[in-house]
Amino acid sequence: xxxxxxxxxxxxxxxxxxxxxxxxxxGLAYLVLYVATFGLGAGQWAAIMASAQTLEQSSNPSPEExxxxxQAYMGLLVWLAPLGLVIGAVLSAAVARSVLxxxxxxxxxxxxxxxxxxVFAVTLAIGVIVGxxxxxxxxxxxxxxGLGVASGQAVMYLLALILGxxxxxxVIWLSIxxxxxxxxxxxxxxxxxxxxxxxxxxxxxxxxGMTIIAVIMSLIVxxxxxxxxxxxxxxxxxxxxxxxxxxxxxxxxxxxxxxxILVWSVVNALMSALQLAVLYAPFxxxxxxxxxx
Amino acid sequence: xxxxxxIGEAMATPGRVIxxxxxxxFVWGFLMMGFSLLAVALMFGTLADLxxxxxxxxxxxxxxxxxxxxxxxxxxxxxxxxxxVVIWAATMRATxxxxxxxxxxxxxxxxxxxxxxxxxxxxxxxAYIAVxxxxxxxxxxxxxxxxxxxxxxMIGGFVLVLGLIALVVVAMARLxxxxxxxxxxxxxxxxxxxxxxxxxxxxxxxxLVCTWLVYLVVYFVLAFVVIVALFASGVxxxxxxxxxxxxxxxxxxxxxxxxxxxxxxxxPGGFVYGAVMTLLSAPFASACRQLLDGPSGAMFAAAxxxxxxxxxxxxxxxx
Numbered sequence: 001x002x003x004x005x006x007x008x009x010x011x012x013x014x015x016x017x018x019x020x021x022x023x024x025x026x027g028l029a030y031l032v033l034y035v036a037t038f039g040l041g042a043g044q045w046a047a048i049m050a051s052a053q054t055l056e057q058s059s060n061p062s063p064e065e066x067x068x069x070x071q072a073y074m075g076l077l078v079w080l081a082p083l084g085l086v087i088g089a090v091l092s093a094a095v096a097r098s099v100l101x102x103x104x105x106x107x108x109x110x111x112x113x114x115x116x117x118x119v120f121a122v123t124l125a126i127g128v129i130v131g132x133x134x135x136x137x138x139x140x141x142x143x144x145x146g147l148g149v150a151s152g153q154a155v156m157y158l159l160a161l162i163l164g165x166x167x168x169x170x171v172i173w174l175s176i177x178x179x180x181x182x183x184x185x186x187x188x189x190x191x192x193x194x195x196x197x198x199x200x201x202x203x204x205x206x207x208x209g210m211t212i213i214a215v216i217m218s219l220i221v222x223x224x225x226x227x228x229x230x231x232x233x234x235x236x237x238x239x240x241x242x243x244x245x246x247x248x249x250x251x252x253x254x255x256x257x258x259x260x261i262l263v264w265s266v267v268n269a270l271m272s273a274l275q276l277a278v279l280y281a282p283f284x285x286x287x288x289x290x291x292x293x
Numbered sequence: 294x295x296x297x298x299x300i301g302e303a304m305a306t307p308g309r310v311i312x313x314x315x316x317x318x319f320v321w322g323f324l325m326m327g328f329s330l331l332a333v334a335l336m337f338g339t340l341a342d343l344x345x346x347x348x349x350x351x352x353x354x355x356x357x358x359x360x361x362x363x364x365x366x367x368x369x370x371x372x373x374x375x376x377x378v379v380i381w382a383a384t385m386r387a388t389x390x391x392x393x394x395x396x397x398x399x400x401x402x403x404x405x406x407x408x409x410x411x412x413x414x415x416x417x418x419x420a421y422i423a424v425x426x427x428x429x430x431x432x433x434x435x436x437x438x439x440x441x442x443x444x445x446x447m448i449g450g451f452v453l454v455l456g457l458i459a460l461v462v463v464a465m466a467r468l469x470x471x472x473x474x475x476x477x478x479x480x481x482x483x484x485x486x487x488x489x490x491x492x493x494x495x496x497x498x499x500x501l502v503c504t505w506l507v508y509l510v511v512y513f514v515l516a517f518v519v520i521v522a523l524f525a526s527g528v529x530x531x532x533x534x535x536x537x538x539x540x541x542x543x544x545x546x547x548x549x550x551x552x553x554x555x556x557x558x559x560x561p562g563g564f565v566y567g568a569v570m571t572l573l574s575a576p577f578a579s580a581c582r583q584l585l586d587g588p589s590g591a592m593f594a595a596a597x598x599x600x601x602x603x604x605x606x607x608x609x610x611x612x
Contacts, residue, residue, distance in 0.1 A: 161430060
């Protein structure tokens with residue numbers, strides 16, 4: 001089997017068609033995440049919604065209002081980010097497994113073993129590498145722009161723009177060079193990061209094209225989700241009803257808004273599962289094609 | 294790849310499609326017009342109570358209605374875009390199957406349409422990003438020049454704007470075969486569509502210009518006919534003679550007039566709209582078919598199976 005960028009881009013749909021129940025199980029995993037998020041932090045969500053609404057309605061938001069929203073988010077992120085990373089690693093591993101080892105379909109390909117630990121480590125490593133690169137490059141661009149502002153030299157703006165574009169290109173290039181790390185890790189059952197560089201040699205443009213197509217298809221799924229959410233929000237009021245419950249305890253918020261939270265969680269869980277398949281499965285299909293050349 | 298396509302043949306294709314499939318052309322336009330009219334009716338119908346007089350307070354329920362209209366407008370925009378893609382695919386399908394009867398007027402909702410949505414979005418977003426980057430670069434360049442010589446910066450800015458417009462037009466011509474190639478080859482044909490246009494930028498530009506010229510002529514003739522009809526029927530005089538409306542609903546003409554306008558827009562208007570959509574897409578589908586049927590198209594023959602090839606392989610074959 002050879003690698004076809006346009007064919008691989010559709011792998012997510014193929015995964016769902018082969019095992020529709022798998023997508024439902026992934027949706028269930030997301031539902032657990034959402035229910036945990038609201039179940040443990042409905043009060044914090046109400047505070048976030050209220051702060052966001054205040055900011056929206058304010059024509060000139062004050063630093064205090066911005067701080068209130070930031071603090072509300074941080075309070076939630078402290079325990080939500082690690083949980084999200086773990087569930088993200090489990091789901092990424094499941095998607096890669098569904099393409100590379102289709103026979104292991106028990107539990108919708110979901111496992112909690114060494115594969116998941118390795119995928120967690122690889123994802124974290126990629127996040128740190130790309131994040132650090134983004135930070136350093138942004139600092140350089142901002143410094144050049146700042147020099148332009150200080151000196152009044154327009155040529156510095158041009159330089160900052162060119163540097164910004166080059167930085168974006170470099171981040172995209174690095175992301176594409178590392179995009180096969182997760183599927184390779186699942187396939188080889190060992191921590192694989194920089195081997196992705198070699199595997200993507202001579203395949204940058206097809207892989208970039210495949211990524212763009214996958215992102216657009218994921219966007220289409222997201223638009224469909226928005227349409228469905230609009231209908232369900234009309235029926236239940238949506239989670240924006242939480243904005244009016246700031247100050248209530250988590251139990252009180254849940255008692256009053258559980259239909260809206262449940263419907264929102266179910267719809268978004270299913271849509272997130274579909275987006276996950278559409279966005280991640282192509283990279284495993286690409287690795288499968290490149291491995292078997 | 295020295296062979297080219299016939300611009301005359303490509304420009305004759307819309308006429309052939311309209312002649313052989315008039316009902317399909319009418320249905321395409323009817324659907325688009327019907328959807329647009331329905332959207333307008335829903336939006337303005339919901340806001341009919343909106344006061345237009347100075348200082349008048351909207352009724353309390355108007356805020357909720359405005360929110361609903363905002364959401365509805367978003368959904369209608371998505372629906373209209375999807376419908377436009379379905380009809381775009383139908384016009385190209387009819388062009389490629391001229392004379393063959395089709396019970397659904399060449400309208401489908403399948404993988405072809407999904408691929409065209411992706412192609413359309415990719416080209417639109419890609420072009421948008423490219424234009425923003427070029428405008429930013431141009432602005433920074435002109436600002437740099439301005440500090441050295443203001444006159445040179447003005448001339449440079451003018452040249453850059455003209456250059457950008459020319460670049461966008463050439464890019465539109467060069468990219469125009471990607472969508473029809475995607476429909477014909479039944480896979481994403483970014484590489485193949487781009488490769489088919491290689492060395493044929495001028496003929497494609499000529500085709501694009503011809504299409505726009507015919508479109509402009511049709512547009513101005515139609516606009517003239519509509520304006521004359523509005524004056525002759527007295528509708529404009531009727532509207533201007535009315536006292537200032539108190540609400541948005543009072544801006545609308547009487548129901549019989551509205552029904553007549555809707556009828557005219559749906560029946561003759563629908564056919565004209567369908568014909569215009571055919572005019573804008575059929576020439577490129579025809580050009581793509583001609584090129585794929587020629588010697589260079591034979592290079593794609595082995596590449597039509599999506600499983601057996603890769604985008605990169607196809608590009609290599611073309612080169």
